[in-house]
Amino acid sequence: MNIELKKEILNENKDSRKLFPLLVTIIVSFINIFIHGSIFLLLRDGQLHPITLTIIAVLWGSIGFYFIYMSLNWMISFYPKKWGMKLQPFIFVGPAIFLLAWLLLIPTFRTIWMSFYDASGSTFVGLSNYVEIFTNKSMLLAVQNTFIWVVLGTFSCVSLGLIIAVLADRSSFEKIAKSIIFMPIAISFVGAGVIWKFIYAYRPDENQIGLLNAIVQFFGGEPKAWITLVQPWNNLFLIIILIWMMTGFAMVIFSAAIKGVPQDILEAARIDGANEITIFFKIIIPYIKSTIVAVTTTIVIFTMKIFDIVMVMTGGQYGTEVIATEFYTQYFLHRNTGIGSSLAILLLVAVLPVIFMNMNKAKKEEGF
Amino acid sequence: MRKNKKGKFLVNTVLIIICFIWFIPTLGLFVSSFRHVNDINTSGWWTIFPHKAWVTQETIQLSKDTDLNNSIDIEGQLVSDQQLREGYVLEENKRLKWENRLAKTVAIQEKEWVSNFSFTLENYKFVLTGGNVEITNPDGTKRIIQGDDLSRAFLNTLAVAIPSTLIPLTIATFSAYGFSWMKFPFRNVIFVSVIGLLVIPAQVALVPIYKDFMNIGIAGSYLSVWLAHTAFGLPLTTYFMHNYISQIPKDIFESAFMDGATHFTIFSKLILPLSVPAIASIGIFQFIWVWNDYLISLIFLGGIPEAQVLSMKLAQMIGTRADKWHLLTAGAFVSLLLPLTIFFMMQRYFVRGLLGGSVKG
Numbered sequence: 001m002n003i004e005l006k007k008e009i010l011n012e013n014k015d016s017r018k019l020f021p022l023l024v025t026i027i028v029s030f031i032n033i034f035i036h037g038s039i040f041l042l043l044r045d046g047q048l049h050p051i052t053l054t055i056i057a058v059l060w061g062s063i064g065f066y067f068i069y070m071s072l073n074w075m076i077s078f079y080p081k082k083w084g085m086k087l088q089p090f091i092f093v094g095p096a097i098f099l100l101a102w103l104l105l106i107p108t109f110r111t112i113w114m115s116f117y118d119a120s121g122s123t124f125v126g127l128s129n130y131v132e133i134f135t136n137k138s139m140l141l142a143v144q145n146t147f148i149w150v151v152l153g154t155f156s157c158v159s160l161g162l163i164i165a166v167l168a169d170r171s172s173f174e175k176i177a178k179s180i181i182f183m184p185i186a187i188s189f190v191g192a193g194v195i196w197k198f199i200y201a202y203r204p205d206e207n208q209i210g211l212l213n214a215i216v217q218f219f220g221g222e223p224k225a226w227i228t229l230v231q232p233w234n235n236l237f238l239i240i241i242l243i244w245m246m247t248g249f250a251m252v253i254f255s256a257a258i259k260g261v262p263q264d265i266l267e268a269a270r271i272d273g274a275n276e277i278t279i280f281f282k283i284i285i286p287y288i289k290s291t292i293v294a295v296t297t298t299i300v301i302f303t304m305k306i307f308d309i310v311m312v313m314t315g316g317q318y319g320t321e322v323i324a325t326e327f328y329t330q331y332f333l334h335r336n337t338g339i340g341s342s343l344a345i346l347l348l349v350a351v352l353p354v355i356f357m358n359m360n361k362a363k364k365e366e367g368f
Numbered sequence: 369m370r371k372n373k374k375g376k377f378l379v380n381t382v383l384i385i386i387c388f389i390w391f392i393p394t395l396g397l398f399v400s401s402f403r404h405v406n407d408i409n410t411s412g413w414w415t416i417f418p419h420k421a422w423v424t425q426e427t428i429q430l431s432k433d434t435d436l437n438n439s440i441d442i443e444g445q446l447v448s449d450q451q452l453r454e455g456y457v458l459e460e461n462k463r464l465k466w467e468n469r470l471a472k473t474v475a476i477q478e479k480e481w482v483s484n485f486s487f488t489l490e491n492y493k494f495v496l497t498g499g500n501v502e503i504t505n506p507d508g509t510k511r512i513i514q515g516d517d518l519s520r521a522f523l524n525t526l527a528v529a530i531p532s533t534l535i536p537l538t539i540a541t542f543s544a545y546g547f548s549w550m551k552f553p554f555r556n557v558i559f560v561s562v563i564g565l566l567v568i569p570a571q572v573a574l575v576p577i578y579k580d581f582m583n584i585g586i587a588g589s590y591l592s593v594w595l596a597h598t599a600f601g602l603p604l605t606t607y608f609m610h611n612y613i614s615q616i617p618k619d620i621f622e623s624a625f626m627d628g629a630t631h632f633t634i635f636s637k638l639i640l641p642l643s644v645p646a647i648a649s650i651g652i653f654q655f656i657w658v659w660n661d662y663l664i665s666l667i668f669l670g671g672i673p674e675a676q677v678l679s680m681k682l683a684q685m686i687g688t689r690a691d692k693w694h695l696l697t698a699g700a701f702v703s704l705l706l707p708l709t710i711f712f713m714m715q716r717y718f719v720r721g722l723l724g725g726s727v728k729g
Contacts, residue, residue: 040591043589054524054526057590061530061531069538077630089550089551093546095542096539096602096606099539099602100603103577104568107575108568111575167379170375172376177383181387183708184390185722186704186708187707190662190686191704193683194686194696194697194700195397198397207410209411244390244393249722252722253723304569315687348567348572355566355567
């Protein structure tokens with residue numbers, strides 16, 4: 001009401017009608033910069049108690065952005081109607097576009113650019129960083145390990161997820177079973193690192209505290225330091241952690257898809273004498289094929305970028321390095337921006353075909 | 369019919385075994401985090417269950433000048449030093465073993481059903497307050513291990529994770545509304561480009577972002593992590609919210625416009641309340657993602673000890689205090705507590721977010 005009133009008053013005075021929007025723009029911008037700037041400085045420089053700091057940070061982060069939208073909308077309500085109509089969509093989508101351009105799109109091109117420069121980023125070296133990746137022994141090992149991760153990890157997650165989804169569908173305690181298998185997805189990779197490091201723990205003496213070595217000892221075997229000394233099989237022990245975490249993800253999505261297989265098809269097959277294994281391979285798998293492709297894609301992309309597990313368990317040592325840990329080592333420890341950028345771009349290039357394949361598939365099947 | 373019953377039994381059995389294998393790792397961590405520091409370091413967590421183990425019945429003091437190079441006479445039995453080290457089985461369920469080789473005491477042990485069923489909350493106290501713990505080594509000496517103060521890291525993680533969830537959600541909901549219900553030039557091209565940014569791995573953008581943050585002076589602040597998480601989360605949240613908001617019936621908008629409502633009032637008064645289920649689904653997904661993140665916090669907050677989040681602190685503990693299992697297990701559980709609670713309370717929403725957001729990597 002107030003705004004309408006103001007507008008009417010303004011209409012009477014033609015000169016100030018042009019000036020007023022400008023004034024509001026300046027005031028709104030100033031207020032935003034002042035408020036957000038001072039909160040930022042308070043958080044950065046103010047000697048606050050941790051709890052106070054957390055509360056202010058949470059409140060600011062949560063309400064602050066809504067306040068920006070609100071004030072900008074209030075601002076353009078003073079603009080001439082024609083302008084306001086044109087500007088309004090950009091207040092809604094502008095911040096998203098700005099952030100994505102600034103923090104994702106442009107950085108990608110900058111990284112591509114940097115990958116053609118040397119370690120300090122000053123001399124153009126062409127493709128030699130990429131040549132280095134595929135000739136240097138340790139980086140080649142990282143590429144090779146990533147490949148093993150992707151193939152073994154994805155295959156195990158997808159097949160186990162599928163089997164468990166089918167089993168759970170036919171069991172008497174579907175909900176509980178699914179919760180248990182799915183639970184690790186809520187656990188961080190670092191947390192999972194602790195959990196599994198404890199399982200692989202090795203003691204030179206008689207009392208093993210790690211479950212794996214205790215089992216090995218029980219059956220008369222020799223306890224070992226699984227994740228450090230048993231090369232190259234230690235990679236396998238790390239991949240098991242991924243399988244433990246991601247199988248639940250595959251299972252939940254497959255489970256939803258399996259529920260979509262029409263019951264009458266299954267019944268008809270059973271009446272025709274097909275056993276459950278035939279039904280699984282001949283009906284269920286073809287029926288949920290697109291879901292299998294989607295889940296496989298997701299896990300492949302996820303596994304290509306695997307970082308946390310390796311970093312936490314071995315720090316990329318003992319022959320377990322993968323592309324993402326090598327990226328971190330090169331960039332942040334060796335300060336080699338050229339190789340670091342090239343490794344990042346290698347990840348991007350590896351991810352692209354997988355996504356395009358998936359998109360083509362989705363287009364064909366769903367008319368997307 | 370009988371065949372069916374047998375099949376169901378088989379399915380249930382196999383599934384129980386799989387669930388058991390899946391559950392054991394977490395159970396081990398959980399149980400261990402409540403065990404006393406000396407217990408954790410000397411016995412497996414499964415020994416809390418009844419099992420057969422050697423228990424000392426009585427100790428024999430040998431004379432101080434016993435020659436360890438020759439056979440030793442203990443109650444008529446001749447045994448060597450080596451045999452006493454490994455444990456010399458006299459008869460069934462009875463053996464001799466050094467209690468303390470230097471003090472020349474030998475233990476007579478028998479196999480008995482035992483369980484190390486004792487628990488403590490001390491580990492959590494150490495890990496949350498940073499108090500010191502005194503450990504008695506097997507040889508009787510004592511050493512002191514400093515605890516870790518994770519309470520600060522817990523607060524930091526909250527300060528990182530809550531805004532890093534709400535900011536992208538706010539921006540994504542506004543932009544999803546814009547892309548669904550407003551007209552502007554190149555709308556579809558821009559929308560497809562936004563979704564296309566899903567393919568970009570975080571690693572590709574991290575370093576240029578970091579450089580920019582250094583240049584404008586926000587590096588190392590919470591704001592920098594929020595912005596990074598927002599950028600990496602936006603394509604997916606926008607996609608998810610667009611799927612939902614674009615499905616809202618058109619008549620709702622038309623009647624609202626007739627009443628003279630603006631886009632902003634429609635958004636705040638109508639669309640936001642209607643979108644709560646979708647926001648909850650993708651919000652839980654994003655929150656757990658951010659809470660568990662390690663790489664992004666490591667790069668943007670890595671250099672500032674007082675701003676460390678739980679995942680970093682825990683990873684650091686794994687690196688530097690690998691044998692301090694009492695701290696690691698309790699610390700890991702502190703970091704898991706919140707995501708696991710949310711997971712079990714809101715599993716339905718979480719699954720919905722996952723089904724919609726399964727493209728994220």
